[in-house]
Amino acid sequence: MRKISGSTVRRLSLYLRFLEQFDALGKTTISSAELARRGATTSAQVRKDLSFFGSFGKRGLGYSVPELTARLRDILGLKRTYRVVLVGAGRIGGALVQYPGFRQRGFHVAAIYDRDPRKVGSRWNGLVVRDVRHIVGDLKKEPTDIAIVVTPADAAQDVTDQLVQGGVKAILNFAPIRLAVPADVVVKSVNMALELETLSFALANR
Amino acid sequence: MRKISGSTVRRLSLYLRFLEQFDALGKTTISSAELARRGATTSAQVRKDLSFFGSFGKRGLGYSVPELTARLRDILGLKRTYRVVLVGAGRIGGALVQYPGFRQRGFHVAAIYDRDPRKVGSRWNGLVVRDVRHIVGDLKKEPTDIAIVVTPADAAQDVTDQLVQGGVKAILNFAPIRLAVPADVVVKSVNMALELETLSFALANR
Structure with a gap:
């Protein structure tokens, strides 16, 4: 193709x-x-x-x-469902977990991870937040294609390395850094400030 | 150009x-x-x-x-700051209001609107949520270039019409509909499910 x-x-x-x-x-x-x-x-x-x-x-x-x-x-690869794990139990993570459009399209957020001990163990939308150090072990037991990374910039590469080690092949990245991944892993980055800059560009160049 | x-x-x-x-x-x-x-x-x-x-x-x-x-x-139009209003005091709106990348880039969220009477009047990140029916009047008093629409789909067009009437020229749209706007208004849509479909496409077509 x-x-x-x-x-x-x-x-x-x-x-x-x-x-x-x-x-x-x-x-x-x-x-x-x-x-x-x-x-x-x-x-x-x-x-x-x-x-x-x-x-x-x-x-x-x-x-x-x-x-x-x-x-x-x-x-578009939508004839199946996808198990999705989310790393980073912050505000944007919370919004994404409840995003109705994901489940409608067959993307099921099945696990949430964080490194903050105050968050680990708490319930989030029916899921219990797990410690990031369980990522690789959990993924070995439950193979997962897609991960969403919503951590601060300084944690994102380490989390990504663990996701890749666990077999994740596609990452939606909200952290404001460029993630290094092997060639067979695809990363799509979302940056809200970049979206607003598309608008400021349009306003400045009318 | x-x-x-x-x-x-x-x-x-x-x-x-x-x-x-x-x-x-x-x-x-x-x-x-x-x-x-x-x-x-x-x-x-x-x-x-x-x-x-x-x-x-x-x-x-x-x-x-x-x-x-x-x-x-x-x-990129970043030599000035932008006053930004946000409509929709839900989870994604809450995450966006606190997004540090906006302020760093000169995008200042200066007002939040919602139509839910239980939310109107509540404090959000130092701002008081105002009723959507004040949008046009407020914007006439405080000219604003950029709005972020984070409402449900059924409210988004009505809100957009009011924003345009109030003089907004650029809209970042999170509602899952295509907004109709005059030719001099620019809309940039963000759809999280669409981002995930980029990944499922990549997984299905490797």
Whole structure:
């Protein structure tokens, strides 16, 4: 398969959301123009995005909503559920644990870790916070693909090393540092200040 | 100025962070190769990104750290501070209000709104939660460029309309809907489930 850009993957996720909304409204077919309008992009872009993954739809008839939905779920790796562990029982961690969108998409936060003895043992959204030193042992017993790192910057690399040692293959990183990982591990970083800088850039360059 | 992609702006933000770290270490010049290595990109990409904004650096000598820092702060609209209002006093809102990275970058959360009468009047990080119906009036008195929308989906468009009416020009949106805004207002959406789908895509397509 060709290399797919992050922005293409992001649009595929959005198309899937729109398709689910169309399905809920009882629509069975959808044109690239309709998908484009919802996604604030062009029909050509929609067709190009979908063409990466083979041939969809019929000229003049549009795409079958259930077929394209199933195909996008497949492409995005959403035909299964994922066990997710979260490290860092702070405010953002607390917000993420309760985030309804994760479970709806099949991402189940199954364990939470922290290094603060005052937090270890406390209950969080039905889970008991465990000590970070159990990470590797726990992961060996319960294989886990995805971890969310929400620790302070100074703890994030050490935690990441343990997650990788435990077999985690994908990390969503909220700590404000670049994590070093082996080539077979994927890291996606989220930085709220960076998001605001996208806006300040837009305001400064109008 | 040419159209600059979101991913270029994101890299500029990262370069600025690296430059600040180099400055803290007492380095006065930096090569495109060093910036590229820190940013997991190529020297050619660094030079291309910076070339959008005129000529920087001297061949063989690299970039002056203080000069490039100042230029990037200027480009990213960070030579001033921004008044920011936040709508939605829930868990994610609570995490964002205390996010240290915002204030460091000059983004000052100056007001919080909610529609829930049980939350209105309560203190949040030194601010008193105000009723959403005061948004337009408050903004007319205290002009504000940036708003963060952290409401449920069903409230987000109404809140956005009020923010726009009050003169807000940039919105960071955490609600899981696409917001309709006039052409002179910029919206940046953050969707945590979408971030995880980037990871499930990577896991499914290795």
